[in-house]
Amino acid sequence: MSLLEVQNLEVSFVTRNGTNKAVDGISFSVDTGKITAIIGESGSGKSVACYSLLGLVPRPPGRIDGGRALFEGRDLLQLEERQLREIRGRDIAMIFQDPMTCLNPYMTIGKQLMEPLRYHRKVSREAARARALELLEEVGIRDPASTIDNFPHQFSGGMRQRVMIAMALINEPKLLIADEPTTALDVTIQAQILKLIAELQHKRDIGVIFISHDLAVVADIADTIVVMKQGKVVETGDRAAIFQHARDPYTKKLLAAIPTDSKPPQALQPEPLITVRNLCTWFDQGRGSEPVKAVNDVSFDIHRGEVLGLVGESGSGKSTIGRSILRLVPVTSGNVNFDGTDLTALQGRELKQMRRRMQMIFQDPFASLNPRMTVYDTLAEPLLLHRIENRKTVGQAVLKLMDDVGLARAFVRKYPHEFSGGQRQRIAIGRALATRPEFVVADEPVSALDVTIQAQILDLMQALGREYGLTMLFVSHDLAVVRHLADRIMVLYHGEVVEQGSGEELFTHPQQAYTRQLLQSIPGRSLLA
């Protein structure tokens, strides 16, 4: 018998605008010692389904309409809150997506780790602490004895996720639910966490539900894969069946969204549009401490019409390079030459003139759009600010932009919160292209998006790049995405360029150990071969 057997689970949300069926009769099972992956894009109901098993969906507005969820012979959906609490954190534990926000910032990690053990097993403080130290050691926290009394903000994202995993495992649960546990992390960290989860699962012989939007992530670890779309299961199968003989068109679409190709080489103009020489951007840490050398002595050219990919993990300085070129952060030393003009020397009005020719697309389409401005206002603002259009002609220009980025004209009076993440990124792209720039810095433009949406946005950026004749600096931590889009790739490590070349060169003959490590971290690289 399976560890967990979910049958015809139905969950809906009752809102003022009517009832919304989030989970529509799904069935799946998890076996002891196996990993079941649930795959689907945001809003497909994959998280809601798992949260509702543990009574973690707030009711109201949530409502469980039917189904059964047998865990060790008991139907979880019929249990009282008190009985469910007994199971939560003891028999079934969870890890969540964003380790930055999922740990309590006001409590030391030691206290948070010991809490489930103290509450469920009533062990003494000393025993709980000893167990917490053991687990921290096991999940790979260095020197746990001296870090156990630190607060979450003193750890990096990857380390926090390790702490979350330790916390979930401290009661030795029989089932672990991992909700997008690596989505907020860099590729290299993601690879480490995936390996850790697989190891711990194997060692303890527990069942795992692994929720993700990205098939590639689970390609190496899942035993069974459940593909969800709009609250329904469209396909279930073991890993080999899904990856090699997917039957459902949606599963095929998900597989196709994994970027696996590299951009074919194109002939470049000999004259570079941008030359960066010995660029240094250091951040002062206050008196007495060494400045942080975010970008240290970096030189490169970008030719007209070229897409230069910039790859590195968080803190490698890749975003800072983009911002330094646009003069969004003060440059410490070095030159940035744009079409014959030294940008580092520009001030005031001249700088504003140049800004029109250079734009930026940001990572988080939720944070980078002003929530009080309609799409129309957002797109019209740069056009009016730079006097490209006047009050009479701006309306037409805005509609043209909306067509270009693939947004329906009817949306023009809507506010950002009314759009999905992908649509918002389209608005952000439209805003960046409004001034008809020659050069665009795209700072992780797809890393906050689901894979299928990511593929659409990448296609859009490629098409617009051709149409507008754009030169682009494409910043990302994801080598597979960069290879798909960029003509040339620079690998950045601790503020310095360690390797550069075409995607094909880097993937087939990486010269540096760090590049090789990045390549090995790409999820589902078996699919790429």
Added chain:
Amino acid sequence: MWRFIGIRLLQAIPVILVVITVTFFLVRMAPGGPFDSEKPVTREVKAALEAQYKLDLPLYQQYFSYLGDLAHGDLGPSFKYSGRSVNELIAAGFPVTAELGLYALLVALGIGCLAGIAAALRPNTPQDYIPMSAAMIGICMPSFLLGPLLVLVFGIYLDWLPVSGWGDIPGDKILPSLTLGSAYAAYIARLSRAGMLEVLNQDYIRTARAKGLPQWQVVLKHSLRGGMIPVVAFLGPAFAGLLAGSFVVETIFQIPGLGRFYVQAAFNRDYTMILGTTVFLSVLIVLFNLLSDILAAWMNPRLRAQYGK
């Protein structure tokens, strides 16, 4: 930490200097003087009095002479209560006002936090609407209306509590504290509701629930600290406001506190008394703001680490 406190204290000096200067000249611009009364005194007597209190000197000399005295902690003699210094009058009135302010603050915190937390736990239900509507009424109702109302109900109709005085009859401190604290209770209720609501929607609260913790532990151990930070940051300005705003309540309940001296001083053109109380209160306000900022920063481990450097 000490560096931070030192900087804040240094920053306070110009603030207080501006307060003194503006008050000094504003008071002098008001028509009339301390020795004008309905029954006019002879010119000689008035001149003698003015000479005694240095009022015959040019204004700027009076100003610097006052600053000089102030530097020694001397707030000068009162013009109205002859023979008593402003320092003595403040020393007599302040303990009463401080006690009243403290009780009012406790009332405000107790009622406000409970109402705010209760409302945040079940937003958009009667458990939210009822305390929050009461809070709105509390903010809108001025103390000169609420005070007499409370006196009517509890003092006269029900005859449970004394209606005036301070420390003479047991229980006479209850009504003034309630009156003064209620407006602040309302503010604190709204602040703590907003703070708690924000924290309760955080991801780490979901983590706490996923651990299987019961509701009371989720609220007390995981939410309270973060949710109460805005309230703590408000405590400084609130206590200062209670001290400065207590004169209405002191008048209603016949309490011999600083507030009453302050208002009377303004009517009497008791220049040194007005200035002295203003300086005293502004120093207190600066100190309490600093104190609550430190407390709020200390409650947040991230800020604690920053200031700790």
